[in-house]
Every structure is written in structure tokens, then in C-alpha cells.
Amino acid sequence: MSLPYAILTALLEKPSSGLELTRRFDKSIGYFWSATHQQIYRELGKLEESGAIRALPGPTQPTRGQRKEYEVLPAGRDELAAWVAKIEDPKPIRDALLLRLRAAGVVGTQGLEAEVRRHLALHRAQLAEYRAIEERDFGDGRDSEGDRLRHLVLRAGIDLENFWVGWLEAARAELADMGTGVGTGTGTDARTGPDSTA
Amino acid sequence: MSLPYAILTALLEKPSSGLELTRRFDKSIGYFWSATHQQIYRELGKLEESGAIRALPGPTQPTRGQRKEYEVLPAGRDELAAWVAKIEDPKPIRDALLLRLRAAGVVGTQGLEAEVRRHLALHRAQLAEYRAIEERDFGDGRDSEGDRLRHLVLRAGIDLENFWVGWLEAARAELADMGTGVGTGTGTDARTGPDSTA
DNA sequence: TCAGACATGTAACGTGTTACATGATTCT
DNA sequence: AGAATCATGTAACACGTTACATGTCTGA
Numbered sequence: 001m002s003l004p005y006a007i008l009t010a011l012l013e014k015p016s017s018g019l020e021l022t023r024r025f026d027k028s029i030g031y032f033w034s035a036t037h038q039q040i041y042r043e044l045g046k047l048e049e050s051g052a053i054r055a056l057p058g059p060t061q062p063t064r065g066q067r068k069e070y071e072v073l074p075a076g077r078d079e080l081a082a083w084v085a086k087i088e089d090p091k092p093i094r095d096a097l098l099l100r101l102r103a104a105g106v107v108g109t110q111g112l113e114a115e116v117r118r119h120l121a122l123h124r125a126q127l128a129e130y131r132a133i134e135e136r137d138f139g140d141g142r143d144s145e146g147d148r149l150r151h152l153v154l155r156a157g158i159d160l161e162n163f164w165v166g167w168l169e170a171a172r173a174e175l176a177d178m179g180t181g182v183g184t185g186t187g188t189d190a191r192t193g194p195d196s197t198a
Numbered sequence: 199m200s201l202p203y204a205i206l207t208a209l210l211e212k213p214s215s216g217l218e219l220t221r222r223f224d225k226s227i228g229y230f231w232s233a234t235h236q237q238i239y240r241e242l243g244k245l246e247e248s249g250a251i252r253a254l255p256g257p258t259q260p261t262r263g264q265r266k267e268y269e270v271l272p273a274g275r276d277e278l279a280a281w282v283a284k285i286e287d288p289k290p291i292r293d294a295l296l297l298r299l300r301a302a303g304v305v306g307t308q309g310l311e312a313e314v315r316r317h318l319a320l321h322r323a324q325l326a327e328y329r330a331i332e333e334r335d336f337g338d339g340r341d342s343e344g345d346r347l348r349h350l351v352l353r354a355g356i357d358l359e360n361f362w363v364g365w366l367e368a369a370r371a372e373l374a375d376m377g378t379g380v381g382t383g384t385g386t387d388a389r390t391g392p393d394s395t396a
Numbered sequence: 397t398c399a400g401a402c403a404t405g406t407a408a409c410g411t412g413t414t415a416c417a418t419g420a421t422t423c424t
Numbered sequence: 425a426g427a428a429t430c431a432t433g434t435a436a437c438a439c440g441t442t443a444c445a446t447g448t449c450t451g452a
Contacts, residue, residue: 002294003411009301019431032296039412041433065419065431077305084298085309090317093358096200096289098230100282101351103207105344107275111283119288145376146303152372153299156365160291163361167354174350178343201439217403237440239405263403263447 004043004052006033008072008080011053015071018044031130031157044070052076101171113175120168127161130154202241202250204231206270206278209251213269216242229328229355242268250274299369311373318366325359328352 010021010029021044022037024030035043047053053076056069072080097119104112138151208219208227219242220235222228233241245251251274254267270278295317302310336349 001411002297005301006297009297009304012304017431018433029297029300030290032291032293032300034290034292036413037431038414038433042411045433064433065421067420067431080301081305081308084302084305084307085313087313087316088294090293090295090320090362092228092232093230093355094232095230095354096286098351098354099200099204099207099227101347102227102230103203103278104282105347106207106210107279107282109282109343109347110279115283115285118285122288145307148372148376149299149303149307152369153296155368156293156296157291159361159365163357164288167357170353171350174346178346199439215403216405234441235403236405236442240439243405262405263449265403265448 002033003035003039004047005080005083006035007040007043007047008052008076011070011072012077012080015056015069017067017069019067032153047076052079109175109178113172116168116172116175120165120172123161123164123168127158127165130158130161134158200231201233201237202245203278203281204233205238205241205245206250206274209268209270210275210278213254213267215265215267217265230351245274250277307373307376311370314366314370314373318363318370321359321362321366325356325363328356328359332356 006025006029007021010016010024016024018037018041021040022035025033025035025040044053048055048070051073053070053072056071097115100112100115134151134154138147138154142148143151204223204227205219208214208222214222216235216239219238220233223231223233223238242251246253246268249271251268251270254269295313298310298313332349332352336345336352340346341349
């Protein structure tokens with residue numbers, strides 16, 4: 001639902017070929033909406049057909065193995081602007097690790113602490129990376145409107161990673177506290193109590 | 199990838215029919231891994247075929263329109279326990295609103311502030327709901343291992359919503375600050391500067 | 397008996413993922 | 425000419441979403 005708009009944004013920032021886009025999605029925009037090259041090519045095809053973008057005229061168009069650069073057309077820009085203002089509810093959280101914690105409440109925490117530790121390290125690394133980018137790109141004084149918005153987005157990334165680091169530390173402490181978590185779940189099985197806990 | 203495990207967890211907590219599961223996914227587990235009834239029936243079919251769960255013997259099995267309750271078999275419990283300990287990297291952030299902020303840096307912020315306000319209200323409401331659940335289910339002293347883990351998961355939900363509320367307030371302030379954001383993007387278009395900003 | 401709720405299921409489609417196929421360009 | 429890299433593309437499948445179809449049970 002959002003991928004075409006991510007691509008339009010990227011192309012407006014700088015006209016690119018499919019492979020270039022793919023590389024740019026590995027950092028930058030991809031931090032918040034990742035995509036593989038297959039998705040990108042598929043979507044570029046649709047966008048071109050719908051008249052939102054067009055391929056820049058190259059020497060020839062045999063289209064296989066040949067680099068093909070795209071730029072956004074006015075129609076594409078309009079669609080993007082409309083999407084920015086569109087009413088669209090936030091999606092609920094969808095996180096496998098939280099689910100695993102919950103499952104551990106039923107089948108036991110065996111092996112979970114190691115995973116929590118691993119995730120903690122990964123999130124710390126991501127946090128450091130974001131902070132480095134912030135330092136590099138927004139280290140000094142204020143900048144243009146576009147820059148302020150990009151900084152705001154980066155702040156969201158930083159704060160989110162920050163949340164994970166904090167929460168994972170608490171989770172690790174809790175798991176350590178619960179002993180080595182041997183056995184198949186200490187809690188009363190098949191409990192009949194309230195289920196609405198979250 | 200995670201849905202079957204979400205279902206196994208739910209069934210271990212309490213054997214249920216497909217529709218009951220669907221209702222329980224609208225709260226509880228669904229706060230962290232939502233699913234529609236079609237997904238659930240599809241997955242129940244697969245799980246039954248693979249021997250992870252079985253239908254409790256009812257009066258008859260004409261299987262259409264007839265309530266069918268499932269319970270987890272030992273094989274299913276083992277699979278779930280294995281999944282809890284499995285090495286599986288966290289998925290990168292995937293959030294449309296962040297993408298829209300980024301797009302606004304290119305095509306202008308027209309209409310965005312209203313959306314930000316709307317999301318802010320939604321996140322505040324969700325936060326209040328989580329806090330109410332926490333008060334109700336974990337208001338008093340300490341509890342069993344399973345309860346402690348569920349509380350931890352709920353804390354993640356609360357902290358996440360808390361993050362969103364804070365960030366959205368900052369975003370709203372920034373957008374207000376930028377003026378009414380008329381026009382098609384104040385920033386320099388087609389900028390050639392660094393793209394790695396996030 | 398009819399309406400409404402309960403309950404399970406099909407069909408079709410869009411998006412995301414993985415594996416593989418093919419052609420062009422550059423360097424040795 | 426061969427290998428490596430650049431570049432675009434196909435195919436198949438898993439998962440999620442939407443719309444619709446079908447059957448059962450309960451109470452007015």
C-alpha cells in the first residue's frame with residue numbers, strides 16, 4: 001500500500017534506476033520501509049504504466065540488462081501529495097518477539113534469554129548507527145524545511161530503538177530473575193481467568 | 199510466519215473454536231499480532247493436518263456451520279517451545295506515517311498536520327486502554343511466572359504508545375511551526391546532497 | 397417460520413519473499 | 425575469451441485482506 005509512494009519520494013529526491021533505488025532502500029528510506037529489488041522493479045513497471053513516472057530517454061530501449069533511469073511526472077507528484085494528507089489509521093503493533101514472550105508464559109522460557117540478549121545487541125547497534133547519522137547530517141544548526149522533516153523521522157527511529165533497548169534490558173532482567181526457566185511452564189496451565197491481559 | 203504460533207499460544211491458554219479465537223484476537227494476543235477469521239480458519243486447517251492440534255470430538259462432524267473446538271497436541275506444544283528459543287532477527291520498522299513525513303519534505307506538508315493530530319488522539323486512546331488493563335490485571339502485588347511475562351508484554355505496548363504520543367506531539371509542533379505549509383514543498387527540489395539521512 | 401446471531405468456509409487479489417534466469421559492461 | 429559486476433527481469437509461493445457463500449441454532 002505504501003511502497004509506490006516510497007518509490008515516488010525516492011525518485012523525487014533523485015531520479016534513479018531500479019538498482020540504484022534498491023541500494024538506496026538499503027539505507028535511507030529503507031530504514032522505515034524496506035523493499036527487495038523484485039518488489040521495486042514490479043512497482044516501477046506499474047508506476048510507469050499508470051503514467052506516474054517515465055523512463056528517461058536512453059540511447060536505445062532493448063530493456064534487458066540495460067540501465068533504465070526513471071523520473072517522476074506531475075501526475076505522480078500529485079498522487080504523492082494526496083497520499084500525504086490521506087486519512088489512514090495506524091497499523092497495530094506486529095512483533096514476533098512480544099509474541100514469543102507471551103508464548104513463553106505458557107511453554108516455558110527455555111532459550112529465550114539468549115534471544116533477548118541477541119536482540120538487545122542488534123538494537124544497540126542500530127541505535128548507534130542512527131545517532132551517527134544524526135551527528136553527521138544534523139550535527140550543526142538549523143536547516144531547510146525538508147531537512148527538519150527528515151530529522152524528525154530520524155528522531156522517531158532513534159526513540160524507537162531507545163525504547164527497545166530499555167525494554168529488552170527489563171525483559172532480560174526479568175528472565176534472569178525467573179531462574180533458568182527449566183520445565184514446561186510454571187504457570188497454572190489451562191487457566192480460566194481473564195484473558196484480556198494483552 | 200508467526201500466526202500459527204500465536205494460535206497455538208491462544209489455544210494452550212484456552213481451547214477454543216475458530217470464532218472464539220477470532221474474538222480473542224480482537225483483544226489480548228491480537229494487540230501484538232492481529233488476524234482476521236479467514237486467516238485463522240486457514241491456519242487451523244493447516245495445524246490440524248500437520249498434527250499440531252486436533253478437533254475435540256463433538257456430537258457429529260458435518261463440519262459446516264457446526265462449532266468445532268480445537269486443542270493443542272504435544273507435537274504442537276513442542277513446536278511452540280522450539281519457536282520461543284529460535285534465532286530470528288527483529289524486523290525493521292515499517293511505518294507509513296514516517297514515510298509520509300518524509301514525503302512531505304519533498305511535496306509539502308499540506309494536510310499532514312490534521313493527520314498527525316488524528317493519530318495522536320488514536321494513540322492516546324490506545325495508551326489509556328492499555329493502562330486500564332494494567333490497572334485491572336496487574337494493579338495489586340506480584341503474580342505467577344506467566345503473569346509476569348504477560349505484564350512485561352503489556353509494558354511494551356504501553357511504552358510504545360507512550361513513544362508515539364511524545365513523538366507525534368513533537369511532530370505536530372514542528373508542523374505548526376513551519377507555517378501552514380502551503381505550496382508544493384519549500385525545500386530545494388532535486389537536491390544533490392547526501393541521501394543517507396534516514 | 398422468519399430474523400438474527402452464530403459459525404465455518406471459498407474465492408480472488410495485493411503485497412512480500414525466495415530462487416532463479418538473462419543480458420550488458422568492464423577488466424584482466 | 426573468461427570472470428566479475430552491473431542491471432533487469434520471471435516464476436512460484438507465503439501471507440494478509442476483502443468480499444462473499446453456506447449452514448446451524450435460538451428466540452420472537
